[in-house]
Amino acid sequence: MAERAITLEVITPERVVFREEVDSLIVPGAEGLLGVLPDHAPMVAALKIGILTYRKDGERRRVAVAGGFFEVADNHAVVLSDAAERAEEIDVLRARQAAERARRRLAEREANWDFERARAALNRALNRLRAAGADTGDLA
Known part of the structure; x- marks a missing residue:
């Protein structure tokens, strides 16, 4: 894990899909892909149906999200979506x-x-x- 990490939470109405420390992430913003590294400026964005990709320990992982909202501040990123599944759960x-x-x-x-x-x-x-x-x- 990098010295600086981002805490990523993916949450649906039914459950917390996961909460992990990640090195970086890319979310499917309504206006295009949004890349996030540690110390990113605070931001809120709408999401479209797409694939959230994140890196942890040098490994790329994927999560299918069904739109929603994304917020990042103080190295803490939250995705709120109606539905989300890790690739391995699909x-x-x-x-x-x-x-x-x-x-x-x-x-x-x-x-x-x-x-x-x-x-x-x-x-x-x-x-x-x-x-x-x-x-x-x-x-x-």
Whole structure:
């Protein structure tokens, strides 16, 4: 671990996904990727669906986040998201099934399915697959 570290917390309404000391992180800001190193200036930002990447002990780790908010101050970073999963926690089969289901709904454009909800579900499922390092193949 570097001499100076950032305490990173990822929190959802259901649980604290994790709290760790990290060397650096990159979050999927609504306006683009945001890189954070120790002693970063205080900041608050909206997040989009994407992959939070962080480094700890020279190893890169990933977390799928479903949007939310990010705050950093005094070497303490907090991500608040409706859903977040570490790459190693993601059930790839379940995520693939969710992506396929959302793609079918988008293709069918059934009157009883909300197009925006189906598109958001597809984006979340594809994000989870990418975070887990799984092939998105013809789903993307």
